[in-house]
Each structure stands twice: as C-alpha cells, then as structure tokens.
Amino acid sequence: MAWRFALMIDPVSDDDTRTDVADTFTAIDPAAPALTVGELSTQRGDGIFESIGVVDGHPQEVEAHLQRLAHSARICDLPAPNLAQWRAAVLFAAEHCGAGESVIKLILSRGVEHGPAPTAWVTAAEASDFTRARTDGIRVVTLxxxxxxxxxxxxxxxxxxxxxxxxxxxxxxxxxxxxRGADDAVFITSDGFVLEAPTATLIVRHGDTFLTPAPNAGILHGTTQLSLFEYLQAQGHTAGYSVIAAADLADADAAWLVSSVRLAAPIVAIDDVAVPHDVVLTAEMNRYLLSPRD
Structure with missing residues (x-):
C-alpha cells in the first residue's frame, strides 16, 4: 500500500458550531510513529472506522459514510463525531490523493487508557488494483x-x-x-440465513429483482449497496431488502459482493457451485461506481 497522507484530528464536540476547523488538524508523516502505547484502538480494537473510496481526487459517498460513522459511535457509546469537522478532514485528505483510485480511512478510538480521549485520525493511501476481481469475478464460501x-x-x-x-x-x-481455494466469504447465521461478507455487502439477482440481506440482523448497512440500488432503480430494476436463506443462494441468477474500494465484484461460484456471471451488467455497475458520487 502506497501511503499518500495522514492527519491527526483533535476532536471537537458534536455541538461545536465553528465553521473553521483547520486548527484541529495536524498533518503527519504516515510512515512515522503517531500513537502511544496506551492507545485503546491498538490494545483492544476499541474504536470505529470508515473506508471511503476516492476516484481522481473525488471522495465517494462522503455523507453516507459520515452518517454510518455516527451510527457506529452511538452503538459503541463513543462521543458523537462532529460531522462538519470530519467532512472537512475528508476533503483535506482527498486533496492529497491525486489521480487514480485511493482510499481514505477515518478512525475514531476511545483514546488512551487512563488518559486523553478520544483519539482520531485520517489516512489516505493508494488503493489496490481490483481489476481482476471486477472483471473475472470471485469465488466465495459460506461460513x-x-x-x-x-x-x-x-x-x-x-x-x-x-x-x-x-x-x-x-x-x-x-x-x-x-x-479453501476461494477469494472471499459470505457469513451465514447458525440457523441458515445470509448475512454479509467480512468486508463487503452481498447483492443477489433473481430475474429483474436485486436483493440484499435486511440490515436488521447486525448487518452493516452498505454505503456502496445503497448507491448501487439507486442506480439500478433508475434503470428500471427492482431493488430491496429481504431475509435470504443460505439454501436459496444457489438459485440466484447473479450475485455480487460490493464495497467502497473493490466496488462490484461478481461472484462466479458459491461453495464450488457455479453462479451465472453477467459481464455486461457488472461493467455497467462499475462504470457507475467509478463516476463521481456524493
């Protein structure tokens, strides 16, 4: 991963109404030490994050990611992030991304044990090349x-x-x-229902209907999936949420794992059972996902 930028943030409260927050940011060397040994994000994983795709310097779906950051903070009983401050930090980091695809990560930690809290920072890095996954597809197993x-x-x-x-x-x-010889996984519940992938959202197609597992079973609400559903509906398709039985995956007419950085990766096999690969539609999806989206 080629690091492009890093920024430490001095979080301001959610009710702080200042419009200029530039003095709350400190640019740092992304290769240099930045966290203390008492940092709870590294000791316990006690914090939250978001990954925002950037295309040619344009950060994608910023508002959806910020809302999900706030949602995660509520669940984890973390201080409410000041979204205006985080929005400014994202735009500041995006200015350092340049051409091509990048990824900006937002991290909010509970802070230092017995010390200042919270800790917050933003990183920007060159994204991996996901051309093969987007074009040739991926094989997944259910876990x-x-x-x-x-x-x-x-x-x-x-x-x-x-x-x-x-x-x-x-x-x-x-x-x-x-x-097991696969590229990715799809989690299922112990009673046989589909959840999500470790780092992506599942979308399945049945005829002209596109479905994703209902986000009421601890599933992370996918920002890319939400945007893609808007696109599919604009093209005349039906898109929605459903409780999906794992046993029904084999009947899908097509399936994808979608995420902010890899975008739409078509699934070509689930547990070694072939899944139809809609090459044309997948290419259309990724063209849309690579276009500027707010």
Missing part, C-alpha cells in the same frame, strides 16, 4: 458466523451492526476462505 438471526436484537452489547476496529474475526474468515 457460519456463530449466532442466530435474532441475536443482534437480544444482545446489543455484541456491537453487531457497528463498523468497529475489532476485525480479527473478519480477517480470520478471509484466511479460511483462501485456505
């Missing part, structure tokens, strides 16, 4: 997430539905998928 569909409602302390820094399970799932 048991270890809880039933109703657990998020019964156990909100599990923080399901928040984009937290605690990504050890997600990364372990990707390693397991690769050990």
């Amino acid at each position: 048991d997430r270890g809880y039933t569909l109703d657990v998020p409602a019964r156990a909100p302390w599990l923080l399901l539905g928040a984009k937290t820094l605690s990504y050890a399970v997600n990364m372990a799932a990707l390693r397991e998928a690769r050990s």
Whole structure:
C-alpha cells in the first residue's frame, strides 16, 4: 500500500458550531510513529472506522459514510463525531490523493487508557488494483458466523451492526476462505440465513429483482449497496431488502459482493457451485461506481 497522507484530528464536540476547523488538524508523516502505547484502538480494537473510496481526487459517498460513522459511535457509546469537522478532514485528505483510485480511512478510538480521549485520525493511501476481481469475478464460501438471526436484537452489547476496529474475526474468515481455494466469504447465521461478507455487502439477482440481506440482523448497512440500488432503480430494476436463506443462494441468477474500494465484484461460484456471471451488467455497475458520487 502506497501511503499518500495522514492527519491527526483533535476532536471537537458534536455541538461545536465553528465553521473553521483547520486548527484541529495536524498533518503527519504516515510512515512515522503517531500513537502511544496506551492507545485503546491498538490494545483492544476499541474504536470505529470508515473506508471511503476516492476516484481522481473525488471522495465517494462522503455523507453516507459520515452518517454510518455516527451510527457506529452511538452503538459503541463513543462521543458523537462532529460531522462538519470530519467532512472537512475528508476533503483535506482527498486533496492529497491525486489521480487514480485511493482510499481514505477515518478512525475514531476511545483514546488512551487512563488518559486523553478520544483519539482520531485520517489516512489516505493508494488503493489496490481490483481489476481482476471486477472483471473475472470471485469465488466465495459460506461460513457460519456463530449466532442466530435474532441475536443482534437480544444482545446489543455484541456491537453487531457497528463498523468497529475489532476485525480479527473478519480477517480470520478471509484466511479460511483462501485456505479453501476461494477469494472471499459470505457469513451465514447458525440457523441458515445470509448475512454479509467480512468486508463487503452481498447483492443477489433473481430475474429483474436485486436483493440484499435486511440490515436488521447486525448487518452493516452498505454505503456502496445503497448507491448501487439507486442506480439500478433508475434503470428500471427492482431493488430491496429481504431475509435470504443460505439454501436459496444457489438459485440466484447473479450475485455480487460490493464495497467502497473493490466496488462490484461478481461472484462466479458459491461453495464450488457455479453462479451465472453477467459481464455486461457488472461493467455497467462499475462504470457507475467509478463516476463521481456524493
């Protein structure tokens, strides 16, 4: 990953109405040390983050990402982020991204143990090349997430539905998928319903209808999926949410994993069962997702 920029933020309260927040930012060397050993984000993964795709210096879907950051903060009982401050930080970082595809990450940590809180920073880096995934497609396996569909409602302390820094399970799932000869995974509940991928949202197509699992089971509401649904509906398609049984995945006419940086990656096999690959529609999706979107 080629780092392009890093910015430490001195968070201001959510009710701070100042319009100029430039004095709350400090540009730092992205390769230099920046966090203390007592930082809870590194000690416990106690914090939240967002990844924003940037195309030719234009940050995509900033408002949707900021709203999701605020949503994650509420779930995790973190101080409410001042969205005007974070918005300014995103635009400042985007100015350093240049041509091509980049990724801006927003990180809000609970702070330092027994010390100042919270800690916040923004990074910008060159995005990986996802051409192969977007054109040739990906193979996925289904993995048991270890809880039933109703657990998020019964156990909100599990923080399901928040984009937290605690990504050890997600990364372990990707390693397991690769050990099985696949590129990615799709989580399912222990009672057999589809959730999401470790770092992406699932969309399945049945005829002219596009569906994604309903975000009421601890699923992270996908910003790219929301934008793509608007595009599909504008093209005359039907798009919506549903409780999807894992057993029904094999009947899909097409399927994709979508995310802010990889964009739309067509699924060509689920658990070694081939899935139809709509090459033309996938190309149209990615052309749209690479266009400037606010």
